[in-house]
Amino acid sequence: MNVPESVRWAADARAVELLDQTRLPEEERWIAIRDAAAMATAIREMRVRGAPAIGVAAAMALALELAYATSLAPAEFRARLEAAAATLRAARPTAVNLAWAVDRLVAVADAHRDAAPGVVACKVWGEADRIRAEDREMCRRIGERALGLFPAGVVRLLTHCNAGALATGGIGTALAAVYLAHEQGRGVRVYVRETRPLLQGSRLTAWELSRAGVPVTLIVDSAAAALMAAGSIDLVIVGADRIAANGDVANKVGTYGLAVLAAHHGIPFYVAAPSSTVDLATRTGADIPIEERDPDEVRRGFGRVTAPPTVDVWAPAFDVTPAALITALVTDRGVARPPYGASLAALFAKDALAAAEASPVVAPGGRA
């Protein structure tokens, strides 16, 4: 299976390499990042995107920065660490995974505050690799759990935006089951909505699936209904930006309409996302703030003026899909089913978490 990576160590480990997502699908260009400042710029410029991928990439860059700073005196080394961490955190202030990954590395450094810079650097590097490995494992668990929901035989599924390998350090969230099905030789075809305004579906999802040899068909966003009516879709699977305690899901604008269409056509609608996406402190979808995007993404998104230059635009980044339209929520911790309040509470109760961590999922092929 040739699933593209979003971020990797350079062969000589002297750089973190990012697959420049702003150049896809026109060009497959890897850029070498040599310090935290360069990574912060790359994150701000969306050369790497997707909450899990950003967290992994930031951790790797911070580890690299410190590994090159071990000749500094301890106090200077510590100052370097703090400056680099601050630079990375500021790159996308609302990206929870980014701050979370940086904080984990700083905590490791804190735990070895009296050790030599070389030791601290090694410990931080190890933690960055752990974050990366955990992310891969998270993707695989989501994929295995979602695959268990697929019907027998060839599966034709529809997805929105990019919740794939490019958004994570592994094989994706919503697309993870697709890659596992393809690896097992099960027939699968993915219909991808292009996902206006930023076209993550056509630019990224269609690209990464094609690259991995998975059959793909691209459609404009509004062709989804006709595709369902034609009987061409067995299930819908999408990612999530945030999942509320009652099972409401905030995800890329267009997700909610797709869920309404799936319900109308009697097609299962699955949401697959990292457990970090589940926020039990958010009661319902109504409590999730919805970011508004720059109107020019709609008015002149292709480098051309495609609308009257000053026309009013309503451009929410996300919408909220009510739990009632969702067949199941698939996380690395397990699958939640309606009623979601109870199901999510059970999955994410503290003792349930401990139990889940003690017993790794075993994949059909025997992999942990």
Place this chain on the structure above:
Amino acid sequence: MNVPESVRWAADARAVELLDQTRLPEEERWIAIRDAAAMATAIREMRVRGAPAIGVAAAMALALELAYATSLAPAEFRARLEAAAATLRAARPTAVNLAWAVDRLVAVADAHRDAAPGVVACKVWGEADRIRAEDREMCRRIGERALGLFPAGVVRLLTHCNAGALATGGIGTALAAVYLAHEQGRGVRVYVRETRPLLQGSRLTAWELSRAGVPVTLIVDSAAAALMAAGSIDLVIVGADRIAANGDVANKVGTYGLAVLAAHHGIPFYVAAPSSTVDLATRTGADIPIEERDPDEVRRGFGRVTAPPTVDVWAPAFDVTPAALITALVTDRGVARPPYGASLAALFAKDALAAAEASPVVAPGGRA
């Protein structure tokens, strides 16, 4: 009311002028067409589009061509007429209105076969002006009938693609009621879906409404569901490419999904179209052939590569909205209501047609 025109006579009547729709919204450029061949090219290049507008423009160009050929001998004049008619018909072979308009002019010429070329030219010119006037009247009747369905107070409506002034010789079909409401000082706001892949919504509908001073808000196609959930839409109104005897409607891809969303949110869904769109010989929507478009309209529509260059694309031009999802069908002949089979049959029965033609609709303002 400053509703843009799609086609007009030049001030000195020495040319037919087209508002070049391929340059909108970047530039408002009128091009002068001086003969049938130039009009055929303009139609082929989509500088004028929309079935009614194409019919009107072709008729005007044919009339102009003949008015400049009256010094020819009768046989040569007749040959010129036939060549020009053939050139125009071939410009878009599937456009029924185009052939219908050209045929009407040829029939008038046939009826005056023994008259001098100057007389034939005048008769043909008169018929072209009649086609144009009828088109304007058709738009106004549709608008008045649709306006009768609007609720009291400020109306916020959602539309798809372009069924406006630019698509006709008048004030449009789906948008006609909007212009009439605006003219009467009733509050109205139109939410426009950009309508991928060719963006007729953002390029044309948003432009013509803005130009006429009607409040417009542009959205990406997939934001419609969230907009409805927010309670921001009172009704949906769209055009039609073909209406079957049972009330099923073929229209721009995306229309069907919009109808499903409207039904889910309890929002009325209206289709407004010329009576020429109603095809009682087509039993249901399943009998309407759906044209597939060039995949590159999705893969590289704006001069940029927005998808893997060879990725499979499903690109239907239209979809079919089942009659069950449609609140009412508004035509210049009258408003059809469910059950549509009986309602359309009654409206389009031969004696009903004759009655409708004998008693013109009187507008609120007293205009016929």
